[in-house]
Structures are given as C-alpha cells and as structure tokens.
Amino acid sequence: MLCIKNGTVIDGISDVPYKADILIDKGKIIHIGENMGNAADEVIDATDKWVLPGLVDSHCHLREPGFEYKEDIGSGTRSAAAGGFTSVACMANTNPVVDNAAMVNYIKSIARAKGVVKVYPVAAVTKGLEGQELTEMGELKEAGAVALSDDGRPIMNSQLMRLALQYAKGMGMLIISHCEDLSLVGDGVMNDGYMSTVLGLKGITRAAEEVMVARDIILAEVLDAPIHIAHVSTRGSVELIRQAKRRGVKVTCETAPHYFCATDEWVDGYNTNAKVNPPLRTSDDVEAVKQGLKDGTIDIIATDHAPHHRDDKEVEYSLAANGISGFETAFSLAYTHLVETGILSIQELVQKMSKRPAEILNIDAGTIQVGKPADVIVVDLHRTYTVDVSKFYSKGKNSPFNGCTLKGKVIHTIVDGKVVMKNEKVII
Amino acid sequence: MMALKRKDLLGLRGMTKAELEEILSTAQDMKSILLSNVKKASYLQGKSVVMLFYENSTRTRFSFEFAAKYLGAHTASVAVSSSSVAKGESLVDTGKTLQSMGIDVIVLRHPMSGAPHLLAKHVSASVINAGDGINEHPTQALLDMFTIKQKKGTLDGLKVAIIGDILHSRVARSNIWGLTAMGAEVRVAGPSTLMPPDIEKMGARVFYKVEEAIKDADVVMGLRIQRERQQKGLLPSIREYTRLFGITQERIRLAKADALIMHPGPVNRGVEISSDLVDGEQSVINEQVTNGVAIRMALLYLLTRRDYNAVH
Numbered sequence: 001m002l003c004i005k006n007g008t009v010i011d012g013i014s015d016v017p018y019k020a021d022i023l024i025d026k027g028k029i030i031h032i033g034e035n036m037g038n039a040a041d042e043v044i045d046a047t048d049k050w051v052l053p054g055l056v057d058s059h060c061h062l063r064e065p066g067f068e069y070k071e072d073i074g075s076g077t078r079s080a081a082a083g084g085f086t087s088v089a090c091m092a093n094t095n096p097v098v099d100n101a102a103m104v105n106y107i108k109s110i111a112r113a114k115g116v117v118k119v120y121p122v123a124a125v126t127k128g129l130e131g132q133e134l135t136e137m138g139e140l141k142e143a144g145a146v147a148l149s150d151d152g153r154p155i156m157n158s159q160l161m162r163l164a165l166q167y168a169k170g171m172g173m174l175i176i177s178h179c180e181d182l183s184l185v186g187d188g189v190m191n192d193g194y195m196s197t198v199l200g201l202k203g204i205t206r207a208a209e210e211v212m213v214a215r216d217i218i219l220a221e222v223l224d225a226p227i228h229i230a231h232v233s234t235r236g237s238v239e240l241i242r243q244a245k246r247r248g249v250k251v252t253c254e255t256a257p258h259y260f261c262a263t264d265e266w267v268d269g270y271n272t273n274a275k276v277n278p279p280l281r282t283s284d285d286v287e288a289v290k291q292g293l294k295d296g297t298i299d300i301i302a303t304d305h306a307p308h309h310r311d312d313k314e315v316e317y318s319l320a321a322n323g324i325s326g327f328e329t330a331f332s333l334a335y336t337h338l339v340e341t342g343i344l345s346i347q348e349l350v351q352k353m354s355k356r357p358a359e360i361l362n363i364d365a366g367t368i369q370v371g372k373p374a375d376v377i378v379v380d381l382h383r384t385y386t387v388d389v390s391k392f393y394s395k396g397k398n399s400p401f402n403g404c405t406l407k408g409k410v411i412h413t414i415v416d417g418k419v420v421m422k423n424e425k426v427i428i
Numbered sequence: 429m430m431a432l433k434r435k436d437l438l439g440l441r442g443m444t445k446a447e448l449e450e451i452l453s454t455a456q457d458m459k460s461i462l463l464s465n466v467k468k469a470s471y472l473q474g475k476s477v478v479m480l481f482y483e484n485s486t487r488t489r490f491s492f493e494f495a496a497k498y499l500g501a502h503t504a505s506v507a508v509s510s511s512s513v514a515k516g517e518s519l520v521d522t523g524k525t526l527q528s529m530g531i532d533v534i535v536l537r538h539p540m541s542g543a544p545h546l547l548a549k550h551v552s553a554s555v556i557n558a559g560d561g562i563n564e565h566p567t568q569a570l571l572d573m574f575t576i577k578q579k580k581g582t583l584d585g586l587k588v589a590i591i592g593d594i595l596h597s598r599v600a601r602s603n604i605w606g607l608t609a610m611g612a613e614v615r616v617a618g619p620s621t622l623m624p625p626d627i628e629k630m631g632a633r634v635f636y637k638v639e640e641a642i643k644d645a646d647v648v649m650g651l652r653i654q655r656e657r658q659q660k661g662l663l664p665s666i667r668e669y670t671r672l673f674g675i676t677q678e679r680i681r682l683a684k685a686d687a688l689i690m691h692p693g694p695v696n697r698g699v700e701i702s703s704d705l706v707d708g709e710q711s712v713i714n715e716q717v718t719n720g721v722a723i724r725m726a727l728l729y730l731l732t733r734r735d736y737n738a739v740h
Binding site (some may be wrong): 188192194196199200202269270314317319 | 441519520538540541542543545546550560561562563564579598625626627629630655711
C-alpha cells in the first residue's frame with residue numbers, strides 16, 4: 001500500500017481543495033481521508049504540496065515506430081511522466097501509419113513493454129494519412145484506438161471529411177481535426193504578419209486555419225456529429241468555436257501551451273525551435289486563446305509534444321521540422337501563464353489538463369476518487385526553476401522555452417499506483 | 429580608421445547610422461583604388477575569401493571576387509546547385525569544412541532566408557550575406573546608398589521610391605532598413621499582392637499608385653518582376669503590371685528633375701522599366717555596378733580588420 005500524506009488535494013470533482021491523505025492499493029485509490037499513513041508500506045510526504053489527478057494529454061507524438069531517433073515510446077512516456085502526464089494519446093503519423101487494427105495493437109504492446117505511463121493510440125482517419133480512403137474505423141475502435149486523426153495533415157477534400165465524420169459518428173468515434181488549408185499555406189513557414197515581413201520568411205495566413213475550422217464546424221453541425229479541433233492558435237478560430245458552441249454544435253477543442261505563452265516574435269533570429277504548426281501567432285491571438293480558456297470556449301490544454309532530433313532543427317529555417325518538445329514544460333507553462341496571472345484557478349487548470357481531456361477521450365482517468373485508477377501527481381506550486389532542455393527525458397530537446405524561468409513543478413508521478421517519478425527523477 | 433566591430437554582415441536591420449557611415453566612407457577610399465591605374469592593395473594579403481553560392485548569380489559573385497582580389501586575398505568560388513540544398517551536405521557542415529581550410533570570410537548566397545544567420549552561428553569565420561531568400565541583400569543596399577550619396581551628397585531627407593515586387597525583394601528590405609537609418613524617406617509601391625504585410629512598421633510609406641510614390645522623388649528604383657509571379661496568381665498579367673506600374677518616361681516627369689534612376693539588375697527591359705530610361709541620362713545603373721565592387725572591398729577590409737584591432 002502507498003500513502004500520499006499531508007497534501008492539499010484537488011480531486012477534479014469538488015470545487016474546493018482539501019487536506020487529505022490518499023491511500024492506494026493494487027493500482028486503485030482505496031481511501032481518501034485523514035491519518036492513513038500507518039497502514040502503508042510506502043509513504044510519500046506531500047506536506048506543503050498539492051495532489052492532483054495525473055495529467056491527461058489528448059495530443060502527442062511518440063514517434064515510434066519509424067522515427068525512433070527523435071523519440072520512442074520508452075523515452076516519450078518517461079518524458080510524459082516527468083511532466084506529470086499519466087495518460088497520453090499518441091498521434092498516428094508514425095511510419096508505418098497507425099491506420100489499421102494491427103498497428104493499434106502494436107503500439108499498445110510496445111507501450112505495455114516499454115512505456116511508463118498509459119498510452120492510448122489515436123488512429124488515422126484516412127489510410128496512410130493520404131486523404132483518399134477512410135480507415136476501418138470500427139475495427140480500430142475494437143482494437144482500442146481512442147480517437148481518429150490525420151494530425152499533421154488536413155483532410156482537404158470536404159466530401160471525404162463529411163463522410164469521415166458521418167461514419168465515425170456511427171461508430172461512436174471522435175475525430176480530432178488538424179485544421180489547415182494547404183492551398184492557403186502555400187510555401188509559408190511562419191505566421192503571416194510584421195515578423196514574416198521583417199525576417200523575409202513566407203507567411204502563413206491565419207485564414208489557413210480559420211477557413212478549415214469554419215468548414216469542420218459546418219460539417220459537424222450539418223451531421224450533428226462530434227468534432228474536436230486540434231491546436232487552436234488564432235483569435236478567429238476561438239471566435240468561430242465560441243459561436244458554434246452557442247449554437248449547440250458538438251465541438252470541443254484544445255490549445256497547446258506555446259499558443260498562450262509565445263508569439264511569432266520568438267522566431268526572430270531564425271529560431272527553428274519556435275517553428276511549429278500551426279505557427280506561433282501574435283500577442284493579440286495569445287490574448288484571445290487565454291480568453292477562450294477562461295470562458296470555456298477552449299476545453300482543454302494538450303501538449304502537441306513533437307520531439308525532433310537536432311539534425312532536423314539545426315538547418316535553414318525553411319527546411320526545419322515543425323514541432324516543440326512539450327511534455328516537460330506544459331504544466332509549468334500553464335501554471336505560470338494562466339494560474340499565476342489569475343486567468344484560471346488551479347482547479348480550472350486541473351479540469352483542462354486532467355478531467356476534461358479524459359472525458360473527451362472517454363478514458364478512465366482525470367479525477368482522484370475512491371475506486372478509480374491511482375493516477376496521481378504531487379506538484380510544488382511554490383517552486384521556481386529554469387527550464388534546461390539538456391535535462392529533458394525526451395530525446396527531443398527542441399523547446400523555445402529553454403532558459404525560461406517558470407513556476408510550479410511536478411515532483412512525483414504515480415501511474416496505476418506505481419511511483420514512476422519520485423523527487424523529480426523518473427525511477428523506472 | 430575605426431573598424432566595424434561585427435564578425436558578420438548578415439543584414440542592415442539593426443545597423444547603426446555610425447556603422448553605415450563608416451562603411452560608406454571606407455567605400456569612398458576603396459573606389460579610388462578601384463579607379464586607379466594599378467588596382468592592387470594589400471589589405472587582404474594572407475586572407476582567404478570563399479564565395480559560397482547556392483543560387484545563380486553573375487554580378488554579385490564576380491563583384492565580390494574582384495573586390496577580394498583587388499585587395500590581395502586568396503579567393504575561391506563554390507557553386508552549389510540549389511536543388512542539392514535539401515539533400516547533400518548540410519550548410520553548417522559545409523561551412524565548418526571551409527573553415528577548417530583556413531577561410532577567413534565566407535560570402536554566402538542562399539535561396540532560404542536566414543541561412544547566413546545559421547552559418548554565422550556555427551563558424552568563427554566572418555559571414556557576408558550576398559542575398560538570402562527574400563530577406564536581405566545588404567551589400568546591394570549599401571552600394572545603392574553609396575551611389576545615391578555620391579550623386580546627392582547626402583541621404584538625409586531624400587525621397588527614395590522603390591517600385592515593384594516588394595514582397596519577394598531582399599533588395600527592398602535591406603534598402604528600407606539602411607536608408608531609413610540614414611534619414612531618407614523610403615516609399616514603396618506595387619500591386620497589393622506583392623506588398624508584404626505591415627511593411628509600414630519597418631518605416632516605409634506604402635503606395636498602391638506608382639505616380640504617387642514617384643511624385644517629387646529624388647531617387648526612383650525599379651525591381652525585377654519575375655514571370656513566375658503571374659503563374660502563381662499574384663499578378664493577372666505582366667502586361668497589366670507594365671501598364672500600371674512600369675517606370676516610364678512619362679511617370680518619371682513627376683519626380684524631381686534631377687532624380688536618379690536605379691535598378692539592382694538584371695533588368696527586364698520594357699517590363700518594370702522602359703529601355704530609354706535604363707540607357708538615359710538620369711540612369712546610374714552602370715555606376716551601381718562599379719560602386720558594388722567598392723562597397724564589397726570596404727566590407728572585406730572592415731570585417732578582416734576586426735581581429736587586427738582586437739590584438740593591437
């Protein structure tokens with residue numbers, strides 16, 4: 001038995017934090033109450049610290065199979081654990097693509113063998129992510145895919161997207177849409193605006209995202225089908241989703257920490273670690289994303305953890321790969337930029353990083369409750385530290401936040417009752 | 429003479445007026461060497477300069493090569509086909525290889541914006557940007573500024589109109605940074621599809637009617653219009669461009685009577701500018717080429733003196 005003692009608990013259900021001990025046995029939470037340490041074989045002292053449900057990430061890239069030099073399921077899940085994530089949904093753009101039941105099973109078996117947190121595969125919407133033919137969504141669901149997404153690529157053909165939403169609805173599957181109109185992107189490599197003019201880099205208009213957000217909302221509305229919009233980055237997208245929710249469209253969405261912590265000014269100096277898709281936008285968009293998080297338009301915060309090798313980043317900006325290694329900074333960025341600034345309460349942050357993502361993915365996670373899986377993290381909200389990518393568990397050191405001073409740090413991570421990270425060190 | 433304190437010349441963005449003035453005044457001295465009977469000085473003796481060109485260029489490459497040779501440097505040229513940029517050896521590795529051969533200055537032309545910045549971060553040799561993507565072409569802007577200064581005596585308060593494809597022009601960007609730092613008023617004009625967003629925040633005045641941009645200008649600079657802009661849908665036709673934006677004898681009458689006509693070349697005669705203006709009395713297009721060598725001599729001199737001054 002494991003006991004987490006003397007912490008302040010935010011369980012994801014009650015509105016107020018409370019002091020309690022949490023007793024864990026056989027992977028489940030068995031008691032929440034006072035003075036329960038005596039029965040335990042192992043005690044984690046959480047005095048002056050906060051005890052939260054393990055974080056749930058609806059959007060990450062673990063790169064295995066095919067790109068193990070960037071990340072693999074072992075390193076990626078250790079990185080997730082270090083960042084406080086106990087459940088992660090990994091995208092299908094591996095090589096081969098996760099577009100059939102066998103691949104879903106393969107990811108699950110590798111994750112069981114090498115993973116240290118729970119891995120939920122997201123399968124492709126179209127075979128080979130080619131945007132031509134639908135995948136066998138029924139079989140994918142049976143195999144254990146939690147959602148469907150061609151993330152990294154949009155489904156440009158509107159009729160195919162319509163059919164995908166319709167078929168997925170029938171199968172009870174959620175589609176996570178990567179909204180990007182490629183004809184509007186052209187050869188753009190950063191946000192279109194003053195900074196692209198100054199740097200002489202081809203711009204990507206915000207319309208490339210917003211046109212597709214609008215299209216997908218309309219398709220979902222016509223079909224009364226659910227849709228989840230990935231990585232919302234612009235004011236216009238937030239506004240479109242806000243209006244759609246008011247009309248009752250079954251749309252949910254996520255943003256990632258870099259869309260409320262960084263702007264296109266970070267690209268200055270041709271910083272390829274700030275190259276990400278969708279691109280970093282302007283401070284006006286950052287404000288809109290924060291407002292969207294505050295008023296509930298944006299349901300959840302996902303990492304879009306996209307690790308890359310330095311060979312893919314130490315190149316000309318136009319050639320550099322898109323993506324930010326995000327697991328190990330996500331919680332601290334969100335706490336520093338949203339909670340410390342008064343935009344969200346810590347309870348609301350727990351909703352956006354644990355409870356709601358678990359609900360959207362329909363997985364058994366995201367709350368601290370008796371009888372539930374013991375996915376728990378202990379965080380120190382007073383702790384200030386400087387991000388050092390060389391200390392990342394992820395193989396991907398590609399973070400524009402290297403050197404930033406942040407507040408709020410994950411100290412212990414417990415997955416299914418097992419202590420995976422202890423005193424900021426991943427121990428398995 | 430005080431030497432430029434930079435290792436590299438990556439662009440004119442962020443350059444101070446004092447730095448620009450030093451380059452322009454050094455170019456003046458270099459021009460007298462260039463115009464002398466024996467074009468030979470020893471300022472770069474024992475130095476080596478390599479021209480690393482990932483894009484086709486004749487005038488810029490030769491201009492640098494002669495500038496280096498007139499000052500006594502060892503030179504070499506590497507022409508890499510731009511198609512091999514994404515494959516073959518990485519830019520950083522190529523730069524390190526050259527550095528290991530004892531190269532002091534790498535002159536880089538590259539189709540991708542920011543490539544010289546990347547190279548400069550990874551080598552201790554000086555890097556001179558000879559044009560990167562659509563970002564900057566600082567030596568072209570410096571030679572433009574030098575030419576204007578020679579003709580007009582000053583840059584302060586002059587009105588310089590730059591006409592054409594501003595969006596894709598590294599010459600325009602460098603000129604906006606440099607000329608505005610020197611106190612000139614820069615006007616840009618062209619079709620709205622070829623105008624980058626928020627360019628007025630860089631300090632330029634934006635016009636969509638070429639006549640308004642040219643009115644009372646001291647300098648009118650044309651930029652090359654590439655035919656592929658039509659294929660990409662940025663222009664309905666080259667014909668309409670010429671009709672509405674072409675620099676013609678009639679339009680040039682709106683400028684000051686002694687206005688200079690400039691063009692970075694190569695010129696599409698009859699497209700962005702009419703032939704009679706290219707060859708006319710107000711044109712300084714050929715002198716720009718001469719001044720280009722002087723400017724490049726000045727930069728090579730200043731950047732290679734950097735170490736010398738640090739030691740002595």
